[in-house]
Amino acid sequence: MDxxxxxxxxTGRSAWSSHLDTMRTxxxxxxxxxxxxxxxxxxxPHALISVLLPLSVGTxxxxxxxxxxxxxxxxxxxxxxxxxxxxxxxxxxxxxxxNGAKPGELKWxxxxxxxxxxxxxxxxAAEALAGRFRxxxxxxxxxxxxxxxTLVLSDHLRDLTFSPRxxxxxxxxxxxxxxxxxxxxxxxxxxxxxxxxxRPEGTxxxxxxxxxxxxxxxx
Amino acid sequence: MDRKLERILPKVQKPARYVGGEYxxxxxxxxxxxxxMALCFPxxxxxxxxxTGMRILYQTLNDIPGVWCERVFAPWFDMDxxxxxxxxxxxxxxxxDPLGEFDALGFSIGYEMAYTTVLEMLDLAGxxxxxxxxxxxxxxxxxxxxxxxxxxxxxxxxxxxxIGEGESLDGEVLELLRRARDQGxxxxxxxxxxxxxxxxxxxxxxxxxxxEDGTLLAVRPLPGAPERVTKRIVEDFENSxxxxxxxxxxxxxxxxxxxxxxxxxxxxxxxxxxxGYIYRPVRNRSVEKLLEQGRQALEFSGYQEITLLSLSSxxxxxLPALCDGLLEYCEPRGIGLSLPSLRADNxxxxxxxxxxxxxRSGLTFAPEAGTQRLRDVINKNVTEEDLLRSCAVAFRxxxxxVKLYFMLGLPTExxxxxxxxxxxxxxxxxxxxxxxxxxARGLRVTVSTSCxxxxxxxxxxxxxxVTREEYLRRVTLLRENMKARAVTYNWHDPETSFTEAVxxxxxxxxxxxxxxxxxxxxxxESWSEGFSMARWEQAAARTGVDLEFxxxxxxxxxxxxxxxxxxxxxxxxxxxREREQSRQGVLSPDCRAACTGCGAAALLRGGRCDx
Numbered sequence: 001m002d003x004x005x006x007x008x009x010x011t012g013r014s015a016w017s018s019h020l021d022t023m024r025t026x027x028x029x030x031x032x033x034x035x036x037x038x039x040x041x042x043x044x045p046h047a048l049i050s051v052l053l054p055l056s057v058g059t060x061x062x063x064x065x066x067x068x069x070x071x072x073x074x075x076x077x078x079x080x081x082x083x084x085x086x087x088x089x090x091x092x093x094x095x096x097x098x099n100g101a102k103p104g105e106l107k108w109x110x111x112x113x114x115x116x117x118x119x120x121x122x123x124x125a126a127e128a129l130a131g132r133f134r135x136x137x138x139x140x141x142x143x144x145x146x147x148x149x150t151l152v153l154s155d156h157l158r159d160l161t162f163s164p165r166x167x168x169x170x171x172x173x174x175x176x177x178x179x180x181x182x183x184x185x186x187x188x189x190x191x192x193x194x195x196x197x198x199r200p201e202g203t204x205x206x207x208x209x210x211x212x213x214x215x216x217x218x219x
Numbered sequence: 220m221d222r223k224l225e226r227i228l229p230k231v232q233k234p235a236r237y238v239g240g241e242y243x244x245x246x247x248x249x250x251x252x253x254x255x256m257a258l259c260f261p262x263x264x265x266x267x268x269x270x271t272g273m274r275i276l277y278q279t280l281n282d283i284p285g286v287w288c289e290r291v292f293a294p295w296f297d298m299d300x301x302x303x304x305x306x307x308x309x310x311x312x313x314x315x316d317p318l319g320e321f322d323a324l325g326f327s328i329g330y331e332m333a334y335t336t337v338l339e340m341l342d343l344a345g346x347x348x349x350x351x352x353x354x355x356x357x358x359x360x361x362x363x364x365x366x367x368x369x370x371x372x373x374x375x376x377x378x379x380x381x382i383g384e385g386e387s388l389d390g391e392v393l394e395l396l397r398r399a400r401d402q403g404x405x406x407x408x409x410x411x412x413x414x415x416x417x418x419x420x421x422x423x424x425x426x427x428x429x430x431e432d433g434t435l436l437a438v439r440p441l442p443g444a445p446e447r448v449t450k451r452i453v454e455d456f457e458n459s460x461x462x463x464x465x466x467x468x469x470x471x472x473x474x475x476x477x478x479x480x481x482x483x484x485x486x487x488x489x490x491x492x493x494x495g496y497i498y499r500p501v502r503n504r505s506v507e508k509l510l511e512q513g514r515q516a517l518e519f520s521g522y523q524e525i526t527l528l529s530l531s532s533x534x535x536x537x538l539p540a541l542c543d544g545l546l547e548y549c550e551p552r553g554i555g556l557s558l559p560s561l562r563a564d565n566x567x568x569x570x571x572x573x574x575x576x577x578x579r580s581g582l583t584f585a586p587e588a589g590t591q592r593l594r595d596v597i598n599k600n601v602t603e604e605d606l607l608r609s610c611a612v613a614f615r616x617x618x619x620x621v622k623l624y625f626m627l628g629l630p631t632e633x634x635x636x637x638x639x640x641x642x643x644x645x646x647x648x649x650x651x652x653x654x655x656x657x658x659a660r661g662l663r664v665t666v667s668t669s670c671x672x673x674x675x676x677x678x679x680x681x682x683x684x685v686t687r688e689e690y691l692r693r694v695t696l697l698r699e700n701m702k703a704r705a706v707t708y709n710w711h712d713p714e715t716s717f718t719e720a721v722x723x724x725x726x727x728x729x730x731x732x733x734x735x736x737x738x739x740x741x742x743x744e745s746w747s748e749g750f751s752m753a754r755w756e757q758a759a760a761r762t763g764v765d766l767e768f769x770x771x772x773x774x775x776x777x778x779x780x781x782x783x784x785x786x787x788x789x790x791x792x793x794x795x796r797e798r799e800q801s802r803q804g805v806l807s808p809d810c811r812a813a814c815t816g817c818g819a820a821a822l823l824r825g826g827r828c829d830x
Contacts, residue, residue, distance in 0.1 A: 013240030014469065016228055021235060021470045025242070028467060028521030031552075039553050047523075058229045086521070088469055089240035116226070202226040 001073045005100035006083075006093050007219065011060040011206070014090025019054040025088060026066060032086035035079070036072035052103055053177055053210070056185065061207035065219075067100065097219070106218050108158070108211040109177035111184045115169045115200035122164035125198060129162040129169065132195055140190040142183075153190050156182050169200070177210060221315060227301040235470035236264035237298060239312030243466040243519070245281045245288075246313055253285035254397045257311050257321040257358075261328060261336035262743065264292040268466070269474035271528060272327055272364065272385070278462035279386040286393055289313040290466075291324075293336045293743060294343070302343060309343040318344035321358050323396055325389060326377075328364040331722035332715065332745040334373055334733050337362070339742035341376070348734065350378050350423060356406040359396055363389070367420075368450075368497050369675045371438075371781040372722055372729035374422035378406070379413055381420075382785055383450030384483075386460055388418045411443050418451035425784060427727050433768060435726060435779040449786040452822050456483055456502035463515035467522070476524035476557075477516040479509055481541075484819075485530035486810035486830045489587070490598045490801050491629065493674035494530055496794075497787045499819030500828030501810060506537045510544045517554060524555040532558050533570070534809075542570060559583070582613050585624040588632070589639025595804045596631050598797070603643065607650050614654040620663040621647060627693045627710075628671040628685035630801065637693045640666060641700040648703045662705045668694065670716035674723050675782045676789065678797035683773035684720040687713040714752040715745070720770035726781035732764045790818035 010022060017025065027047045030037050039045040048069035055061050080093040087093070117125060132138070138154040156176035163170040175182040184205040192199040210218040228234040249255065258276055260267030267273055267290070280288035289311035294302060302309070308317040318324060324346070326337055338348055346360065347353050353360065362373065363381035370380040381388045392413060399409040414421040424444035428436040440446055453459040461480060468475070484501035485494070504512075513525055525545065529535060542556065549556050558570065586606055588594045594601060610621060625640050644666050651662045670690045673682045685693075690713040701708045722729065735758035736744075743749035759766050774780065776795060793816065800807055807815050810830025814820075820828045 013238040016234040016238045017469045018233075018235070024471065025467075025469050027523075029242075031521035031523070032519070045553055057234060086242065088242040088467075202229075204225070 001070050001098065003100075004068050004070060004074065004076065004079075004096055004098055005219070006066045006068060007095040007097075008064050008066065008091060008093045009060075009062050010055055010064050010091055011062070012090035014088060015055070015058060015060045018057050019051065022055070022091070023049060023051060025091065029083055029087045029091070030068065033079070033082045035068070035074055035083075036070055038069035038071045052106065053109070053181070055207070056183055059184065059205045059207065063207050063210050065100065065210070101212070101218050104178075105212050106210055107176070107178050107213040108174050108215065109182075110159075110174045110208040110211070111172070111205050112208055113171035113184060113187075113203060113205040114165070115171055115188065116202040117168065118201055119167065122167065122169055126162040126164040126169045128195075129191065129198055130160075132191075132198070133157075133160055138190050138194060140186045141193060142186055142189060151180065151186075153182070153186055156180060157187070160187070171205075174211070221307070221310075223305045223307050224315075227298070227305060227307070231298045231301060232295060233264075233470060236292070237294065237312075239290075239315070241466050241469045243464055244290075244313055245277070247281075247287040249287065249314060249316070252287040254287075254323070254393055254400075255321045256280055256286060256288045256323045256325060256393060257291045257318050258288050259291040259318075259324055259326045259337075259340060261293055261326060261333035261340060262745065263295055264468075264470070265472040267292045267327075268468050268472045270327065270329065271478055271480060272329070274462045274465045275460055276325075276327065276385050276389065278465070279460045280389060280393070282460070283390050283393065285397070286390075287313075289316075289321075291318065291340070293340055296743070296748060299339070299343070299742075308345050309340055318346060318358070322400065323357075323359045323361065323393060325381075325385075326360075326362040326364075327385070328362050328366040328373075330745065331366050331372070331719050332750075333366070334722060335737040335742045335744055336749075337373065337376065338734065338737040342737075349375055351375075353378070354406065356396075356404060356409050357400055359392075359409075361392065365494065365497060368493070368785055368787055369723065369725070369782040370420055370422060370785065371427070371727045372725040372733065374425075374727045375730035377422065378410060379419055379421045381451070382418050382448050382787075384453050387453050388416070388451045391416050392419065414444050417449060420448040420785065422727075427781070429728075433765070434774075435781060437779055438781065438784050440784070447784055447786045450497070450788055450822070452500070452788070453483070453502070454823055457504055457508055461504075461512045461516075463512055464519050465516065467520045474526070475522070476526050477513065477520055477522045478526050478528045479513050479516070479545075480504070481509065481527055481529040481532060481535045482829065483529075484828070484830070486534050487531060487600060488598055488797070488807050488809065488815065488817075489600075490596075490678040490797055491587070491626065491671060491674070492530075493677050496676050496789050496817075498530065499788055499817060500823055501830040502823075503535070503829040506541050506544060509541055510548075513545055514548050517548070517552075523553060524557065525549065526557045526559060528559075538570060581620065581622065582618050583622040583624065584609065586643065587624065587626055588629055588636060589625060589641070589643050590636045592804055593629060593632060593636040593639070595806055596801045597629055598801065598807055600806060600809065603646070606643070607646060610647050610650045611654045614651045615656065617656065619651070619655065619657075619660045620665070622665045622667065623647070625666065625668045626671040627668045627697070628690050630671075630679060630682045632685075632693075634693075634696060637697050638700055640668070640697055641702070644701065644706045645703055648705050651705075664703070664706045665709065666701065666706055667709045667711070668697065669711035670713050672716050672720045672723060675780070676785075676787045676794070678794045678801060680724070680780065680794065681774040681776060681778075681798065683771045684717065686767075686771055687717050690716070714755075715750060717766070717770050718744075718750075718752075718755055721766050724774075724781070725769050728764060729769070732758055732762045735762050788817075788819035788822045790816075793817045 052065040079096040158174040160173040482503040
């Protein structure tokens, strides 16, 4: 067995760890579970683990995928239970399998979010938000490693909906997960930049599912 | 998780510091426990979680039936501001409950610069700062840790101090607290009773009096208070708690690895070193026990690195056998073994070859002084030949970098001693030229100096610290004479060493100064972001504290010292003798070569230490 893929959740307190921290946590859990992880062969060997779509700090996910290179066989059916017994709160492995889809086939990501407002008419807010995104191409300016850049966000969004809750607005969308990778927080950033009166006080997102170009589930 | 906290977290750096939930944390049902203790560390998460004492105490206290011990760390500045804006009181990581709901708050204080952070944490928790303003017994606010060997600067703030090793003492304090709370004792009655527990210092039961010249006349015990408080130690170190199931942080911390504690104490007797004196007597763990603990800790944690902890690892007598045993387990699993605290005198090719099998770590030596004369004054017991021999071994083994640590301002230091540092660095460069198998890779020698801080309970406790100006003059002298291109010179700023000297040997009059500094925004003062010399000077002017009086003044041998009521096991006569020996440049043997009769062995039943 050379390579396996883990499908795992990252929720609750674990969502506040950075991508690198989560990688370290996964690596340590694999060691605790005596999984024969393969190491690089350099002077300071490191475990060969890669996460397909790293998660931003504070964003939860029900559909994280990590590839792990092995130097021996493991019992794939038993592995989720073994790993879950040694993972911290919020990290839960759902499935372990071989022959995962090629990373290049990943295209879309479905997310759900909760936008908090201090009070007011949530139904009106949801309607206003939906209207703004429906009527015009929406741009967002974000800071990247190469400086500030502007992106037409609406070109990379599908099925965006806003639904009122008691004191918040529920957001759901399918966003691009490859070329470009869209951070769901940019939806809130776009609102803040274009319509400050609709800016939420707090936002939380949770990744729901990954898809190929044809919207079949990516595994 | 609190909704206010959820809103704040995206706006602060490293939110994982504040959420808990790590692998190995201990969760109990708060309705089923008799006593809740908050183990508070007055620094940020990454520092506190790296502290071996915290790991040991967390396990020890949670092992007590009916006690739930949780962790609390100081928030970084951004989080602190947000918490105040949102009126979010400081909470414990395991339950998320505010500190006001706990029966006891125990602070672990390893260094003096954390004092103002204690005040910040109490204030963030909404708990009155002064012990006398906390009229009720609950929550009890106490402290332990190496900085508490002079408890007087923080005497106004803590209800009591535990002196010595907390794992042997904290449980007794909590047991008494549980009884006192359940029986409705007053705080005063509890404190009088607690003062009878060996190792407990209740500052309100001691009254300092000063002479007109500002020196202490006496620290008088009130009726019922013991004349002296003798530190507690773990006598059976072999079988004492080592947390093999320690919490594995979900975010990177400073010492992110298994730390295996080889022994407590140190056989050496360096005269400047407080740890070397206050952790006496020497107590070892057996190789068999260490191998078992190391394997268990690695299996539980999943860490890929293990390090050996002690004040001087190469003085562990069975070090080769231990390294071999650990590497037998580590090597096939790709686990690195690192050995800090090696001495330059007995560093060997054999040990070096063992530890570099998996991963190679840096090489650091601490000659402390540049000339043999001054190394003899401080009883460092390392010769230039020792250092150069160790460097030669390392360079032949492929190392091409070495860090050398020194202190400036040591007692009797002259310009010749300062220049000796530069000469020693040059000789290390020369040694590399003669021994490096591949000179094309180049060499990096990093020389670092810090300003000597005289510490309580050491033979140098009576010495004055050199002034900041004098320290900087010596830094300049050294910098101008550090010629080799391969040598980088770093020096520690004199301000924090100066303030550390004030706090180390301060008395109860320092308390209001600390409060003033804190009120002006000073906390996390061991971080440059939290420290301001101007703030210290303004606070000193307002509170009438003469900082130089505490830092730079040499004490007479017959002067009453603020920590005279604390007995750390080493006899005063021994410290005086060592001081006299230092003046004459006479070395004292290490504990294995000959017992110098320091007195610490008397803390052990049977009176024999492992030195």
